Structure formats: C-alpha cells, structure tokens
Amino acid sequence: MRKVYFEVRGSKKGLAAYQFHLLQKFSDQVEHAVFTREGGVSRAPYDTLNVRFGIGDKDVSVRKNRKIICKALKIEPENLISSNQTHSRNVQIIDRNFLAGMNVDAVRTSTDLVDKVDAFVTDLPGITPMIQVADCQSILMFDPARKVIAAVHAGWKGLAQNISREAIGVMKSVYAVNPAKILVGIAPSLGPCCAFFSDPEKELPDEFHPFIDKKKRVDLWGFSLQQLQKAGIKKEHIELARVCTQCNGGPDIESRGRFYSFRGEKGITGRFGAVISLREQVR
Numbered sequence: 001m002r003k004v005y006f007e008v009r010g011s012k013k014g015l016a017a018y019q020f021h022l023l024q025k026f027s028d029q030v031e032h033a034v035f036t037r038e039g040g041v042s043r044a045p046y047d048t049l050n051v052r053f054g055i056g057d058k059d060v061s062v063r064k065n066r067k068i069i070c071k072a073l074k075i076e077p078e079n080l081i082s083s084n085q086t087h088s089r090n091v092q093i094i095d096r097n098f099l100a101g102m103n104v105d106a107v108r109t110s111t112d113l114v115d116k117v118d119a120f121v122t123d124l125p126g127i128t129p130m131i132q133v134a135d136c137q138s139i140l141m142f143d144p145a146r147k148v149i150a151a152v153h154a155g156w157k158g159l160a161q162n163i164s165r166e167a168i169g170v171m172k173s174v175y176a177v178n179p180a181k182i183l184v185g186i187a188p189s190l191g192p193c194c195a196f197f198s199d200p201e202k203e204l205p206d207e208f209h210p211f212i213d214k215k216k217r218v219d220l221w222g223f224s225l226q227q228l229q230k231a232g233i234k235k236e237h238i239e240l241a242r243v244c245t246q247c248n249g250g251p252d253i254e255s256r257g258r259f260y261s262f263r264g265e266k267g268i269t270g271r272f273g274a275v276i277s278l279r280e281q282v283r
Contacts, residue, residue, distance in 0.1 A: 001185075001241050006033065006072035015039045015072045020185030022239045023142055023276075030142050030149065031073065031128075032276040034187040034241075037258050040065040042270060050260070050270025052132040053112065054084065057270060069273060075128055078102070080275070082130045083117035087157035091170045094122035094129065119152040119167040123175055128277035131187075134260035135245050137224055138187035138274030139164055141171070148175045149276050156195075159223055160205050165231045179232025184239065187274045188259050191244030192219035 002021065005014030017033040040049030041064045046057040049065050070077050081094060092098070092114050102113055114120075120129035129151035131138040136155035142148075150167045152158075171177035192211075195218045197203050204218065211219040221240055228238055246264040260269045 001034070001239070001243070004033070008039075008068060008072050015068065017072075018187075018241070020140070020239045020241075022183045022237065023140065023185055026142065026144055026183075028279065029144060029147065030276065030278055032140055032142075032185070032274075033073070034138065034185075034274045035069060035272050037260050037270060037272050040068060045265060045268050046270035049272065051082075051130065051273040052271035055271070056268065069130075069275070073128060073275065073277070075126065075277070078113075079126055079277075080128050080130055081114065081120060082112045082132060083114040083120075083153075084112045085118055085132060085153050086116045087153075087155055087161075088116055088118050089158070089161040089163050089166050090117045091119040091121060091163075091166050092117040093170060093174060094120055094124060094127050096124075099124075099127075118154070118158055118163050119150060119170075121148065121150045121167055121170045121174070123148045123278070125278040125280045128275050131274045132271035133187070133189065133245075133274065134262040134265075134269050134271045135190040137189040137220070139167075139224070139228075140185045140187070140274060140276045141167065141182050142276065143171065143175075143177045143182050145181045146171075146175050146177045147278060148177050149278055151274065151276050154224065156204065156208075156218070156220060159220060159227065160208070162227055162231075164224065164227055168228075168231045168233070180234055180237075182233055183237050184228060184233055186221070186224060186238070186240045188241045188243035188245050188248065190220060190246055190261075190263065191242070192217055192221060194244055194246040194263065195220050 001018040042061040139152040141150040246261040
C-alpha cells in the first residue's frame with residue numbers, strides 16, 4: 001500500500017488514506033481508499049474519523065466524519081453506501097432497482113442505508129460502498145474486464161462463512177466476471193502476531209486449524225488468502241496490506257498509519273472506512 005492525501009477544503013495537508021498498488025494501476029477506472037482514524041471530529045475514545053453509528057460515538061460526529069470522506073472523494077452523501085454489518089454471508093447487489101428503493105432519508109439521520117449486509121457488488125459508476133472495521137478485514141475487489149467492484153467485511157466469523165466466496169459468486173453469476181481477472185486488496189486488519197484465541201481448536205471451524213500456532217494465535221491473513229485463491233483469484237492478483245491494526249492502532253501509537261483496534265482498545269473504539277467506486281468515465 002501507499003499513503004495518499006485527499007484534498008479537503010480547510011485542510012492544509014489533506015485527508016490521509018492508503019491505496020493498493022494493484023488497484024492504483026487502474027486509477028483512471030476505479031477510485032479506492034483505506035482511511036485511517038485521523039482527520040475527523042469524534043472525541044476519545046472514538047477519535048477522530050469514526051464512520052460507524054451505534055457504537056457509542058455521537059451521531060452528529062459520525063455524520064460529520066462521513067461528510068468529510070464524501071468531500072474528499074467528491075461524491076454525494078447518498079452515494080456512500082454502508083451497512084450495519086452483522087458478520088453474515090449476505091451480499092447486496094447495488095443496481096438501479098436498489099437505488100430506486102433506497103431510503104435516502106437515512107443519509108440525513110443516523111442509520112446505514114442497508115441492514116444486515118456484509119458485502120456489496122456493483123457495476124454502477126459513482127456508487128461507493130464503504131466497509132467499517134477495527135480489526136476485521138476490508139476486502140476490496142475490482143474486475144477491469146467487466147468493470148465490476150465489490151467491498152467485503154470479513155472478521156473471523158465472516159471468514160468462517162466464506163463471505164469472500166459469496167461476493168465472488170455474485171460477481172460471476174450476475175455480472176459474468178471471471179475470478180481470474182479480479183484484483184483484490186486486503187486492508188489493515190488483525191495480524192497473525194495478535195490474533196490470540198483462548199482455545200482456537202474449539203472456537204474455530206476445522207479449516208482454520210492449519211493456521212493456528214503454538215501460542216494459540218491464528219493467521220487470519222493466510223486463511224483469507226487461501227479462501228480467495230480457492231475461489232479462483234490468482235495469487236499475484238491479491239495485495240495484502242500486512243499491517244496489523246492492533247500493532248498499528250491506538251490513539252497514542254505513531255506508525256505507518258493509525259487505525260482503530262477493537263481488541264487493542266478493549267472493545268470501545270471507532271471504525272475506519274474502506275471504500276471503492278467506479279469512475280464515471282468507464283461507462
């Protein structure tokens with residue numbers, strides 16, 4: 001990944017974010033960003049760019065933070081699509097019918113536009129799905145051939161249900177995408193250095209067991225990479241950030257990026273956003 005700054009009115013430096021090299025090669029076709037916890041208005045312990053409602057932060061602060069992101073991306077607030085994310089295997093297709101029935105009033109209140117969804121797939125330019133995380137994986141996908149994107153939320157529960165395969169399946173069945181053409185970026189998330197479980201052999205399904213070490217840590221990165229490749233993604237088409245949110249998170253830690261960590265901050269923290277959208281000129 002590489003660090004970038006999005007221009008925001010009133011900010012001298014801009015809004016910091018990270019981008020994947022694989023996707024950046026197609027910057028004329030697709031926009032994407034993994035934001036940090038910096039650049040917003042929320043107060044501790046949600047400081048400062050928390051994008052998630054319903055976790056204890058003030059709703060007015062979350063709305064302002066989302067507007068900051070929208071201004072940075074130069075999109076309308078109703079084009080920033082998010083869900084309350086419930087660690088499900090549910091995939092939402094964003095098409096014209098979805099947009100026609102969308103509850104735009106939610107943008108002006110304090111709710112997400114979609115309920116109980118953990119992955120989005122669309123071929124509509126300008127529409128920007130956002131995943132909200134603090135240790136879970138944000139997985140961004142783009143097929144340059146069919147001009148289709150996906151954004152996936154995958155904690156260990158989502159990985160256990162293979163939410164990535166579900167999203168790829170929708171890309172295949174609805175948009176005729178060839179998985180071998182898909183480019184994937186996995187954002188900063190809980191790394192194998194910090195993914196401790198009290199009894200992982202009992203807590204996790206059998207397919208996780210080869211990824212458990214002697215210290216009861218689980219390599220969720222390696223597991224996710226294996227799932228994606230089994231779903232047809234080429235190894236060389238996957239860019240893993242290899243940045244652990246717990247190691248590189250917390251309000252007092254200076255690092256390559258500052259991220260929220262649910263584990264590192266004992267469950268009381270914000271969520272940073274990862275977004276992707278097709279540029280208007282690709283259609």
